Amino acid sequence: MKMKNFLLTAGTMAMMVGAGFASAEEITVATVNNNDMIVMQELAPKWEEATGNKINWVVLEENVLRQRTTQDISTNGGSFDIMFIGAYETPIWGKNGWLAPLDDFANDANYDLEDIFPLVRSSLSADNHLYAVPLYSETSFTYYRTDLFEKAGVAKPTSQITYDEFRDIVAKVHDPENGIYGTCQRGKAGWGENMAFVGTLANAFGARWFDEQWQPQLNSPEWNAAITYYVDLMTKYGPPGATANGHNENRALFKDGKCATWIDATSAANDVKNPANSKVADITDFFQAPKQATDKGTGWFWSWALAIPASSQKQDVAKDFLKWATSKEYFQMVGETKGWVAVPSGTRASIHEDPRLLEAAPFAATIKDAIFSVDPSNPTRDPVPYTGVQFVAIPEFQGIGNFVGQQVAAALAGDVTVEEALAASQDFATREMTKAGYIK
């Protein structure tokens, strides 16, 4: 690069200064401020003591973290040795050669890579290389309040209900006078926020993001039916200010006893069912996320995982930490120090079979079954050229997903009609796909 020459002198000088501070045993980890990651941060001194290494934590809110890590890894910035990334980024970044392959983890008998659910492993791989190891994985299911259902005379569904049936139930348990809203769903715009729920809802209504030729399908009748349902449901039975509520806001509302139903990540269950954190721990139960025109892609799939940028100079130390932080022993340590109900779920078979977990968190079995029912490679009723349930695993999806998310939020806020929102979304998606060269 020419810029390099331009700044060579200054660069050399600065690097000489910088090199003095570098130490082989210090690694920088970029992490999200989610509960399970904070627990890891609290337990990490044990690894530091055992190995003599030191971790510098960079804790950021999810969106800021995603922007910072993407910016750094794509420019080869080298600011981080380990990053928390998700099931969306991992295959894309892996294909770009930005991540260090972790295939040699399979050779470590003690680590027992095979113990991690195959679905999770495959979603964190690209071109048959493993690029990240999971702390937890999740699908979505319906949280509901047993006390409110009982009061309203609604029985727990035993098989997958439809969204129409779901709305009928919600109408019965809606009780705003007593500060209880029939349903809390994500309304905050963003591909990882409202579009996660809306994506599965659209799947259920038989919609798809693209047809086999990568033509956007957002103006289809299926999308219209799904968004109309969503806006209607939320306007009638949702909490006020729903466009500001993402996963975390809804989780807080649900734990505070303000929601009767909530379709969201299974990974929140250990928090909601933890009496230390939640007012509704004893009166919350779960059932499958509803279907409608199809039962395909009705529960999403996501995983938060640890990966090492290919540019990291400290890959061996980083790999050592990765193994420690996703090992069987780590999950057991969480169980022993934080209680088994707090153990991150959805990654290791041996942990899900552990009697201590099954006793403290009987719902873990439901979570496992729900995760096993997801198939990201076959997410929709009609054929599609992509994988991913609530996202489309292409780089352009973030931009499109965010824009559509904003339009859906605008429809929810009543600023535009569902038709206008979807027409704008369709235009934008067509633009982006043309710009990126999918549409010739």
Place this chain on the structure above:
Amino acid sequence: MARAVSTRTKVLNTAIAGTLGFLMFFPILWIIILSFKTEEDAIRAPLEVLFQSGWTIENFLTVQARSDYFKHFSNSVIISLGSTLLGLIIAIPAAWAMAFVPAKRTKDVLMWMLSTKMMPPVGVLVPIYLIFRDTGLLDSLIGLTVVLMLINLPIIIWMLYTYFREIPGEILEAARMDGATLKKEILYVLAPMALPGIASTILLNIILAWNEAFWTLNLTAANAAPLTAFIASYSSPEGLFFAKLSAASLMAIAPILIMGWFSQKQLVRGLTFGAVK
């Protein structure tokens, strides 16, 4: 005002101004109150928060245990003081020359300097990020200090310029006539007159640098991260967080708030930007 004013008017003025002042200050007061409450109490109705809940310092302990406050704090101090000092070294001669040896284009130069602040930082982040990467300045205090110095330099120069310009040139002439050397001229005549303006400039620049939240967040990782990055880990986490957010916020703004309060007279005195003749 020189005239005698009735106590009644004074009381009325105090009541109106006091109410408005309290309203302006209330959000900060609320941060302070919530930071000493438990998470469960912090989301209760305002009156319940005030009268039916206890006090705790647990939030501050949690925040400190989770993220190393003092490291972020010292980074903030180094960056804001460093960029201010560096800025002054460059700005004082420039402002001096502009004020005392004005040329035809002085005003244009000044306006051009201000216009460099109009570039949206988000638009040039990637180029700057690449430059920082290639020069090894990513996540370094030096790099951040220089950037903050540069973004605030136009404001510093302008403030100093307007302040210096009000110092009458005749005084300098008179001192020179009396046989004062340049050193004495600066030390005994100029410095005392310029100090209030410089003090005020320093204060404003420290405030601006302390609160800058784009470059400080995007160009740092672990080593050079100041308090703006510290706050980024407390925004919308899972679960209840009002109390911890308040505690972290208070820890981030308290130093500058206290400095501002103690030095508000100095700050105000020079904060005129030539608006007062």
Place this chain on the structure above:
Amino acid sequence: MATKASRTAARLMISPAVILLFAWMIVPLVLTLYFSFLRYNLLTPSGNPFVGFENYYWFLTDPSFTAAAVNTLLLVGGVLLITVIGGILFALLLDRPMFGQGIIRIMVIAPFFVMPTVSALVWKNMFMNPVNGIFGRIATGLGFEPIDFFGNMPLGAITIIVAWQWLPFATLILLTALQSLDQEQLEASEMDGANWLNRFWYIMLPHLARAITVVILIQTIFLLSVFAEILVTTNGGPGTASTTLTYLVYVASLLQYDVGMGSAGGVVAVVLANIVAIFLMRMIGKNLDA
């Protein structure tokens, strides 16, 4: 009075500042211009081919572009209006005799010391949240439907937050200006029978004109790049209701990682900002020379 030698000295004294600022302006600007002609997406490494004005086409035809330009003007204009009028009122009030003036002044200027991120977070969660925020609680307590600030009036809500931060700055400058007003002139006019409104209109306001222009100039510079407040509260939505040009550039370059289009947007924003700047500087130049 200035000799040739002192002129040379003056040039030398100014040059470090000029050179540094020039470099700080030109290096990123040239790189941004260069990137704006490339197909350059961080997520799809492709060798960054030259694509001419394609990025400008995409940015200017972005469905959010018009809304963003309008929102930018509304936000900057709204905050300026509130802070200038509010600042004058506060300054007039604080200039009057009262008890505890120091403490009241401290309370008024305190918001200026708060980081934008913190004030956005606090306003969003503890005040404007319709369920747990104070405004929502008060409204519910009084039997009203709580206002959904970020859903129904996102730009207004952001304007309030930003104005809260900048009102102290305007107040301070205007107050200092007001205090420099010749009291005798005021008293003389009072004896001539001028009422308060006349005195304000014909004596105080003209005296404050320079201070007002300074407030407008400095705040505009900072307000054009308001960003953290939007990111924290609404992410530019719902729809495009609170997307400004700065935020749109952010969306392009750091959410879609399309550096080419982001750079084109940056160039467009610089051009627009400079149009505003020229306009402002004409205005201020006239006022400052007077």
